[in-house]
Each structure stands twice: as C-alpha cells, then as structure tokens.
C-alpha cells in the first residue's frame with residue numbers, strides 16, 4: 563500500500579481508535595493559530611476533518627485539501643457548509659487549489675509523509691498573502707528517533723506502518739527561512755503536560771515576510 567491507499571484504508575477507523583498524537587495536535591493548533599477572523603484559510607491534509615470545523619468557524623472561506631478520497635469523504639459527510647471547498651489534491655504537486663491568496667495555511671500531521679519540505683514552503687509562500695501565517699503541527703522528531711510513526715490496525719488484523727520521513731527541527735526552521743518566512747512561535751507538546759517525558763508534538767507558527 564502506498565500512503566494514499568493506506569489513508570483510504572485507515573479512514574474507516576481513523577476517528578474511532580485511541581490516538582494521542584491526533585488528539586494532542588488538536589489542542590496545539592487551537593492554542594497556536596492567531597485569533598481573529600480570516601478571509602481565506604487553506605487546510606492541507608484535512609483528513610476526516612478533525613480541525614476543519616474549528617477552522618471553518620474562523621474564516622469567510624476554507625479550502626480543505628487531501629489526496630485520500632476516503633478521508634475527504636468522511637470530512638465532507640460531517641461538514642456540509644457552503645463556505646468550505648474540499649479538494650482532492652496531492653500537495654507534492656503544484657498547488658492548483660488556491661483560489662485567492664490566503665491569510666493562513668495549516669498543516670497538521672501530514673509532513674511526516676512528505677520528503678521535500680522545500681516544495682511545501684515554496685508553494686506556501688506563493689499561496690499566502692504577505693504577513694500571512696503558516697501553522698505546522700507534526701509528530702516531534704524526538705518521537706520519530708525513538709521509532710514512532712503513523713500506523714494503523716488493518717481490517718485483516720495486522721498493523722500497517724506508513725512510509726514516513728524524519729524532518730529535524732532545523733529542517734523546518736531553515737527551509738522556512740530560505741523561503742522568506744520568520745518563525746513566530748515554536749512549541750513542544752507533551753503527553754499529560756509532563757515535561758519530563760519526550761515531547762509528542764512540535765508545532766510552529768511561521769509568518770511570510772515581504
């Protein structure tokens with residue numbers, strides 16, 4: 563199974579099984595995204611819509627993007643709001659889903675599946691207005707060094723591990739800098755808020771300068 567096929571299979575159970583990474587990232591994005599109302603938000607890798615409704619309440623229009631038809635279908639079933647446009651698209655290709663320069667782009671738990679961060683920041687820079695924000699929330703690389711990665715229980719009773727790439731903290735910050743972003747906030751989130759443990763989530767709020 564490639565990544566797209568894996569998410570099509572995972573879609574059935576994604577919302578229902580215990581998943582600390584999914585749930586902690588939901589807290590992180592709600593804490594980090596700036597307040598106020600946006601005109602246009604792009605959500606990359608919206609999945610089954612964990613953050614979609616929350617984002618939709620903060621913007622005049624939301625473009626929600628995912629390459630898995632089954633993950634998207636579940637999000638669409640839950641969220642039939644006229645100001646949300648769902649797009650099936652692969653973010654490793656040119657971004658043709660941007661209809662107007664966005665104030666905010668969000669990216670939750672998707673970049674571990676994307677090898678080339680350069681492409682993502684280059685496209686994000688084009689899709690954002692100057693001073694627009696780019697939120698990223700990912701499984702912390704320290705967890706990845708310890709062997710954590712996206713995996714799910716298959717219908718056949720096995721465990722399937724998805725193809726993942728490790729991005730170090732400096733890979734995010736340096737790639738962002740090369741593409742004209744400044745890092746406004748970097749946070750680490752811990753299970754049960756216990757800072758004696760390995761952080762589970764790293765999240766960044768970048769701003770497009772110029």
Ligand SMILES: C[S@@+](CC[C@H](N)C(=O)[O-])C[C@H]1O[C@@H](n2cnc3c(N)ncnc32)[C@H](O)[C@@H]1O
Nearest residue numbers: 569607609612628629630633652653670671672
């Ligand atoms: C772990 S899920 C996260 C879903 C949601 N953001 C959340 O936090 O629950 C990763 C999502 O990214 C999507 N995805 C992975 N690679 C992608 C790509 N190259 N283009 C578009 N979507 C992709 C998957 O289909 C999946 O829905």
